[in-house]
Amino acid sequence: MPREVIFDIETIGDIRDLATMKVTVVSLYEYEHDRYRSFDEHTLHELWPVLERAERIIGYNSAHFDVPILQQNYQGDLSRVPHLDLLKVIKESTGTRFKLNDIAKATLQIEKSADGLQAMQWYKEGRIDEIKKYCEQDVRVTKEVYDYGRKNKMLYYPNLMGEIVPFAVNFEPAPAATMAQQSSGVNLTLPF
Numbered sequence: 001m002p003r004e005v006i007f008d009i010e011t012i013g014d015i016r017d018l019a020t021m022k023v024t025v026v027s028l029y030e031y032e033h034d035r036y037r038s039f040d041e042h043t044l045h046e047l048w049p050v051l052e053r054a055e056r057i058i059g060y061n062s063a064h065f066d067v068p069i070l071q072q073n074y075q076g077d078l079s080r081v082p083h084l085d086l087l088k089v090i091k092e093s094t095g096t097r098f099k100l101n102d103i104a105k106a107t108l109q110i111e112k113s114a115d116g117l118q119a120m121q122w123y124k125e126g127r128i129d130e131i132k133k134y135c136e137q138d139v140r141v142t143k144e145v146y147d148y149g150r151k152n153k154m155l156y157y158p159n160l161m162g163e164i165v166p167f168a169v170n171f172e173p174a175p176a177a178t179m180a181q182q183s184s185g186v187n188l189t190l191p192f
Contacts (some may be wrong), residue, residue, distance in 0.1 A: 001034045001052055002031055002032045002055070003030075003031065003053060003055040003056075004054065004055055004056045004057075004058060004064050005028050005029065005030055005031070005051065005054040005057050005130050006028060006029040006031075006056065006057075006058045006139050006142050006143045006146060007026060007027065007028040007029075007048060007051075007057055007058070007059050007062070007139065008026070008027055008028075008059060008060070008062075008066065008135050008138045008139050008142060009023055009025065009026045009027075009065075009066045009070060009099070009135070010024045010025040010030075010059070010119040010120075010123075010131050010134070010135050011023055011024060011069060011120075012024055014121050016035070018065070018068055018069055019072070021069045021072075022041070022105040023034050023041055023044065023069060023073055024040065024041055024123045024128070024131055025038055025040055025068065025119075025120070025131045025132050025135045026038065026039045026040075026044065026070070026135070027039075027045055027127065027132060027135035027136040027138070027139045028047075028050065028139060029139050029140070029143050032174075034036045035135050036139060036140070037130070038132040038135060038136055040128050040131075040132070044073055048074060048078075050055065051078070051081055052081070054078075054081060054082075055082065055173075056081075056083065056084055056173055057081055057082070057083050057084070057111060058083075058084045058085075058146055058171075059083075059084075059085060059086070059087065060086045060087050060100045060142050060143065060144070060145075061085065061087045061097075062083065062085045062087075063079075063083065063085040063087075063088055064085075067079075067083065077150060082173065083192070084171060084173070084175075086099075086100075086142065086145060086149070086171070087148050089149075089169050089170065089171065090155065090157075093168055093169055094157060094167050095166045096157075096176065098157050100112065100141060100145070101141075102157060102158060103145055103155055103156070103157055104141045104144065105145070105158070106146060106155075106156040106157050106158045106164050106165075107145060107148055107149075107155045107156045108144055108145065110141060110144060111141075112137065112138055112181060114139055115159065119131045119134055119135070120180075122134075130139065137151065146171060149171050150171040150172070151170045153168060153169060153170065154166050154167060154169060155167060170180070
């Protein structure tokens with residue numbers, strides 16, 4: 001896991017039309033440096049080299065939300081960076097799209113601190129530091145779920161009866177992607 005990066009974004013705009021969504025904050029955790037970092041809309045240029053070097057980026061509902069919105073701000077091709085969407089694996093295993101908070105609460109008894117609507121309000125109020133704290137906390141929750149699932153090959157969800165149900169997950173990288181990344185060490189997606 002040395003160059004894996006867990007990430008999450010916060011946005012403002014019309015959620016029904018991703019083309020209108022604007023990135024307000026991106027937070028991430030870098031395993032290589034064991035650190036959390038956040039970028040606001042004015043420092044996104046500092047984010048791209050981190051993603052470029054990543055062996056794999058990991059998010060929650062990131063394939064359908066975070067990556068397409070980030071791609072609008074990025075001149076390279078984020079689809080060329082190996083990517084794990086935890087929600088995609090969870091849906092494949094359970095047949096259901098669960099909220100991150102539901103999985104985290106059932107698996108680890110931890111919860112998110114707020115929601116995206118609150119982050120939008122903070123943006124309107126100019127409270128960018130609050131958005132960064134919230135987004136980093138989401139990254140912490142995502143990291144804990146990922147670490148638990150990778151180590152134990154299972155997570156838990158609450159069923160309709162309130163029972164906690166285990167299910168299998170496989171968060172290991174695909175062998176072909178791993179071999180390709182080991183050969184170069186850097187993802188070069190910018191069109192140079």
